[in-house]
Amino acid sequence: MNLNHLFLFRAVAEAGGFSRAAEQIHVSQPAISMQVGELEAQLGLALFHRLGRGVKLTAAGKLLLGYAQRLGALAVDAEQAMAEVKGLRRGHLAIGASTTIGVYLLPDLLGEYRRRYPDIDLQFDIANTEDIERRLVDGTLDAGLTEGLPPDRRELETVVFLRDQLVPIARPDHPRLKCGRKPLTLRQFCAEPMIVREAGSGTREVIDRALAKRGQKFQRPPLILGSTEAIKRAVAAGLGVAIVSHLTIQTELAAGQLAILPLAGFQLTRPLHRLCWRNRERDPAAVAFLGLLDERYPPHVQS
Amino acid sequence: MNLNHLFLFRAVAEAGGFSRAAEQIHVSQPAISMQVGELEAQLGLALFHRLGRGVKLTAAGKLLLGYAQRLGALAVDAEQAMAEVKGLRRGHLAIGASTTIGVYLLPDLLGEYRRRYPDIDLQFDIANTEDIERRLVDGTLDAGLTEGLPPDRRELETVVFLRDQLVPIARPDHPRLKCGRKPLTLRQFCAEPMIVREAGSGTREVIDRALAKRGQKFQRPPLILGSTEAIKRAVAAGLGVAIVSHLTIQTELAAGQLAILPLAGFQLTRPLHRLCWRNRERDPAAVAFLGLLDERYPPHVQS
DNA sequence: ACAATGGAATAAGATAATCTTATGGATTAC
DNA sequence: GTAATCCATAAGATTATCTTATTCCATTGT
Numbered sequence: 001m002n003l004n005h006l007f008l009f010r011a012v013a014e015a016g017g018f019s020r021a022a023e024q025i026h027v028s029q030p031a032i033s034m035q036v037g038e039l040e041a042q043l044g045l046a047l048f049h050r051l052g053r054g055v056k057l058t059a060a061g062k063l064l065l066g067y068a069q070r071l072g073a074l075a076v077d078a079e080q081a082m083a084e085v086k087g088l089r090r091g092h093l094a095i096g097a098s099t100t101i102g103v104y105l106l107p108d109l110l111g112e113y114r115r116r117y118p119d120i121d122l123q124f125d126i127a128n129t130e131d132i133e134r135r136l137v138d139g140t141l142d143a144g145l146t147e148g149l150p151p152d153r154r155e156l157e158t159v160v161f162l163r164d165q166l167v168p169i170a171r172p173d174h175p176r177l178k179c180g181r182k183p184l185t186l187r188q189f190c191a192e193p194m195i196v197r198e199a200g201s202g203t204r205e206v207i208d209r210a211l212a213k214r215g216q217k218f219q220r221p222p223l224i225l226g227s228t229e230a231i232k233r234a235v236a237a238g239l240g241v242a243i244v245s246h247l248t249i250q251t252e253l254a255a256g257q258l259a260i261l262p263l264a265g266f267q268l269t270r271p272l273h274r275l276c277w278r279n280r281e282r283d284p285a286a287v288a289f290l291g292l293l294d295e296r297y298p299p300h301v302q303s
Numbered sequence: 304m305n306l307n308h309l310f311l312f313r314a315v316a317e318a319g320g321f322s323r324a325a326e327q328i329h330v331s332q333p334a335i336s337m338q339v340g341e342l343e344a345q346l347g348l349a350l351f352h353r354l355g356r357g358v359k360l361t362a363a364g365k366l367l368l369g370y371a372q373r374l375g376a377l378a379v380d381a382e383q384a385m386a387e388v389k390g391l392r393r394g395h396l397a398i399g400a401s402t403t404i405g406v407y408l409l410p411d412l413l414g415e416y417r418r419r420y421p422d423i424d425l426q427f428d429i430a431n432t433e434d435i436e437r438r439l440v441d442g443t444l445d446a447g448l449t450e451g452l453p454p455d456r457r458e459l460e461t462v463v464f465l466r467d468q469l470v471p472i473a474r475p476d477h478p479r480l481k482c483g484r485k486p487l488t489l490r491q492f493c494a495e496p497m498i499v500r501e502a503g504s505g506t507r508e509v510i511d512r513a514l515a516k517r518g519q520k521f522q523r524p525p526l527i528l529g530s531t532e533a534i535k536r537a538v539a540a541g542l543g544v545a546i547v548s549h550l551t552i553q554t555e556l557a558a559g560q561l562a563i564l565p566l567a568g569f570q571l572t573r574p575l576h577r578l579c580w581r582n583r584e585r586d587p588a589a590v591a592f593l594g595l596l597d598e599r600y601p602p603h604v605q606s
Numbered sequence: 607a608c609a610a611t612g613g614a615a616t617a618a619g620a621t622a623a624t625c626t627t628a629t630g631g632a633t634t635a636c
Numbered sequence: 637g638t639a640a641t642c643c644a645t646a647a648g649a650t651t652a653t654c655t656t657a658t659t660c661c662a663t664t665g666t
């Protein structure tokens with residue numbers, strides 16, 4: 001007994017005859033005779049009275065018809081659910097991101113995602129690289145976006161999707177920003193009052209390494225603040241200069257609260273990584289997210 | 304997508320691997336690979352993550368598994384229901400009978416039926432031959448038992464299942480029943496005070512015809528009563544003699560309330576008919592009933 | 607009662623679906 | 637690195653299912 005047997009049986013029952021059913025579902029009449037006959041043989045029960053003029057359900061047939069209808073409807077539901085998943089009208093997407101990306105980049109991206117696929121259930125967590133990695137492996141995340149060093153897990157694919165520029169910022173009325181002034185040298189910049197994140201922060205490490213590489217260091221003890229927002233506010237308040245991700249200051253630049261300080265020959269970037277399973281099938285919801293990411297930030301495969 | 308696809312899919316999901324599933328359900332592993340692969344291709348969705356060591360459901364797979372389980376359970380229910388019908392552990396039997404049969408014969412018969420097949424839902428109506436015939440044709444009865452003349456419907460099969468003896472009865476202390484006395488002649492019997500059913504009753508017609516055929520008639524105006532029970536009581540009370548179906552007086556004979564009056568060379572029987580559809584499939588419940596009837600009263604096919 | 611008709615069953619051949627054995631390829635575990 | 641495990645693929649065999657043509661049967665109409 002399979003769905004096709006039941007489908008044909010149901011067609012006959014609802015059409016009131018083998019020939020009529022055959023017409024309606026575009027199969028030959030003997031095909032139906034055989035299938036229904038086989039079904040009856042398997043069950044050991046007559047399902048139809050053959051009246052000579054059409055057919056009529058037996059008691060067993062009436063009973064089976066109920067099951068056939070329910071089975072048919074359930075099968076249709078199942079296929080529809082699958083079609084919805086495939087067509088991104090149903091599903092779930094869980095993304096993990098580190099702080100900067102999570103705060104300054106993902107909301108926009110997920111807003112666009114929601115606009116395109118409003119029926120996908122979205123989940124979005126900010127966590128550290130280690131947690132994201134773990135949750136990718138155990139399957140609770142579909143993709144992760146991190147600014148930290150790429151993990152060396154072979155099962156995860158790491159793609160640099162964006163090079164984040166770390167830029168020096170100052171209050172817009174900083175003397176060096178008067179028109180006509182030349183860019184600062186790195187040495188001059190290091191002599192400014194500096195505001196930085198605590199040691200151990202990803203951004204701080206990048207900055208320290210870059211300065212060390214160029215043989216420079218802060219010339220005064222820096223002001224240490226625990227969040228990028230705090231640093232931006234402190235710079236805007238005139239407490240000093242800082243180096244922050246370009247991503248984080250779009251609003252303040254537009255509002256004239258902060259300005260980028262030109263620094264001669266200084267270019268500092270860090271890679272932002274997109275993490276997901278390497279050789280694993282991805283749900284359409286995840287594929288669409290990665291596609292959207294690639295669309296906004298054309299990728300460079302790294303490993 | 305058919306039940307087999309889903310069954311194999313479910314086996315894989317529940318076994319956690321293609322090979323394990325293949326073992327459990329005794330199919331080759333490639334068969335499963337192909338079926339699941341085809342299912343995935345048809346849906347356009349990956350249902351499993353291939354991990355190298357076993358497999359794991361994707362989100363789409365998890366969703367489909369629920370449907371597959373429900374469909375599987377429903378299919379099992381359907382097959383079980385059909386098996387129950389076939390095994391007479393579920394079903395319905397509607398029998399129609401004319402009065403005498405319905406009162407004096409069917410209760411016993413249906414008692415035995417209920418004992419053998421306690422799960423069959425029984426329905427049993429007393430009606431006239433015409434109604435029974437009509438209800439057989441329109442399908443509300445599975446079989447009919449009548450004492451009337453056989454209908455001439457070609458679509459109904461008429462089988463005489465019993466020859467009912469109509470016997471003369473009297474009070475046990477009737478003078479002619481004293482030991483040693485010879486049987487009455489029919490003429491003498493007709494001279495007795497007679498109790499009969501009203502004209503139009505089946506039994507009355509049989510009696511009238513039999514007497515007419517033998518050139519006899521009641522010599523006194525008979526007492527007319529509307530039911531066999533009333534006639535029996537009247538005879539037992541000594542109001543006269545009567546001719547009634549042998550079936551109806553078993554209890555009274557045993558209790559000594561009535562006696563059969565020996566009548567020389569008089570033998571009056573009428574056929575009892577079993578009616579059902581001629582060329583139509585019968586439900587197991589009906590087949591079992593007809594079987595039981597045949598068992599108790601070996602049949603003589605008439606038409 | 608008779609042929610006519612409508613509709614299901616059957617037969618035969620063709621086609622498609624599914625299975626099995628054997629083998630390849632990728633991943634994990636020691 | 638090597639062996640073991642597991643899924644995918646290939647080829648051939650088997651089975652299920654379909655189609656066309658035809659037969660059989662019950663009803664219907666005359």
